[in-house]
Amino acid sequence: MKEALQPIFGLLPQVRSPSYRVPFKEKLKWTGIILILYFILTQVPLFGLSPTAVDQFSSLRAVLAGSFGSIITLGIGPIVTASIVLQLLVGGKILNLDLSQHEDKAFFQGTQKILAIIFTLFEASVLVFTGALPPSTPGFQWLLILQITIGGILIIFLDEVVSKWGFGSGVGLFIAAGVSGAIVSGALNPLASVTSPGVPQGAIPAFIYSLTAGQPGWYLLLPVIATIVVFLIVVYAESMRVEIPLSYGGVKGARESTP
Secondary structure, eight states: OHHHHHHHHSSOOOOOOOOSSSHHHHHHHHHHHHHHHHHHHTOOHHHHHBBTOOOOOOOGGHHOOOOOOOOTTTHHHHHHHHHHHHHHHHHHSSSSSOSSHHHHHHHHHHHHHHHHHHHHHHHHHHHHHHHHSSSTTTOOOHHHHHHHHHHHHHHHHHHHHHHHHHHOOHHHEEEEEEEEHHHHHHOOOOOOOOSSTTBBBBBHHHHHHHHHHTOOGGGGGOOOHHOOOOOOOHHHHHHOOOOEEEOSSSSOOOOOOOO
């Protein structure tokens, strides 16, 4: 199987791995560039998408790190799916790979990239042909699939850049970016709501609007307060340090603690 896939690996473009230890400032630079490119891609709309299209997976949008109606509608879905499938195959010994070996690790990463591209095309086709992403004009189905596939492939390579030149992985970065964007938009968006004309969409502007209207809507601040509380709890939990006492049965009286 390795011999059969090697020629395909050679045809796939790949991000060059650094030949030196990437300094902190350079990692920060590449992470920032990829983050900006990600937000730019969220603003590139799908040409030919029906204006009546409804996001049927809005509840999963933050986890998928996608932007409905843009070319990165799929987000990190294909990457995660490919990774899960390969992990199951390796864990079940269907693929006999030792990921501690450089050759097997490179084979794993190359196979994951091929699977991610295949899943991108598959998921795009399923969304379009099942009506989740309806075209505005009959015959635009393949154009929509092409745009979504291009966007999915771009996400795959952006993830690779972050993994090799930035901090962590692109998957985590894009999820954090999506969640952060949703929090900022939900709290500060001053644009008027479609369902309630004149009332801002953001919780804080909507609360200020309710004060000016003489009907203070304190309930509007509950999501903001809940988000701050959860953030503080997580920060506190991450900074906790618990010392576990240890004793040695073979050495009487020898005790120490480990964090």
